[in-house]
Amino acid sequence: MSRTNPNILITGTPGVGKTTHAEQLARTLGFEHVSVNQIVKDEGFHEGKDEELGSWIVDEDKLLDHLESTNISETGGRVIDFHACDLFPERWIDLVVVLRCGSSTLYDRLSARGYTGKKLDENIDAEIMQVLLDEARESYDEQIVVELMSEGPDDVEGNLERVEAWVEGWKRDRNA
Numbered sequence: 001m002s003r004t005n006p007n008i009l010i011t012g013t014p015g016v017g018k019t020t021h022a023e024q025l026a027r028t029l030g031f032e033h034v035s036v037n038q039i040v041k042d043e044g045f046h047e048g049k050d051e052e053l054g055s056w057i058v059d060e061d062k063l064l065d066h067l068e069s070t071n072i073s074e075t076g077g078r079v080i081d082f083h084a085c086d087l088f089p090e091r092w093i094d095l096v097v098v099l100r101c102g103s104s105t106l107y108d109r110l111s112a113r114g115y116t117g118k119k120l121d122e123n124i125d126a127e128i129m130q131v132l133l134d135e136a137r138e139s140y141d142e143q144i145v146v147e148l149m150s151e152g153p154d155d156v157e158g159n160l161e162r163v164e165a166w167v168e169g170w171k172r173d174r175n176a
């Protein structure tokens with residue numbers, strides 16, 4: 001592995017704060033924010049929408065081929081933001097951040113986003129059942145998976161400081 005900057009995956013249930021964290025982190029570190037949902041939508045890497053859940057049915061092969069073509073593994077320096085984590089090759093990822101928040105906080109955020117009915121309920125259930133945390137722990141070395149709370153602005157600030165310190169350490173180890 002030759003990359004000089006790490007790749008960081010930020011994952012969690014919709015509404016936990018992935019975009020909020022990924023945008024700020026990418027800006028501070030000078031990394032690229034890879035908003036996977038945006039790419040799927042813009043490039044058409046999907047097979048339409050799941051009508052009930054209103055989410056894209058992702059064509060993972062097309063998505064991964066595209067990301068591979070950006071030399072993501074070789075060059076690093078990406079903050080990848082997606083509500084699933086088991087599709088990316090392990091060798092691409094140096095740190096997996098699983099954001100968490102309480103169900104009432106998530107309920108408010110997703111309602112504000114216009115989620116209702118099954119779409120709202122399934123996401124709240126997924127957060128309570130820690131689906132993404134389990135998926136991350138199953139898909140990656142547990143050593144690189146961190147669970148961070150995202151309830152309020154203070155959490156964002158603390159989380160970003162923690163990840164930035166981790167990046168410094170990662171670089172120091174590489175160059176030692």
Ligand code: DAT
Pocket residue numbers: 012013014015016017018019020021109149150151152153154155156
């Ligand atoms: P995601 O990308 O995981 O769907 P988001 O970053 O778009 O989530 O956040 C959803 C909304 O909640 C958005 O209005 C910002 C707000 N939010 C997220 N995390 C927060 C936090 N830790 N403190 C305050 N607001 C937060």
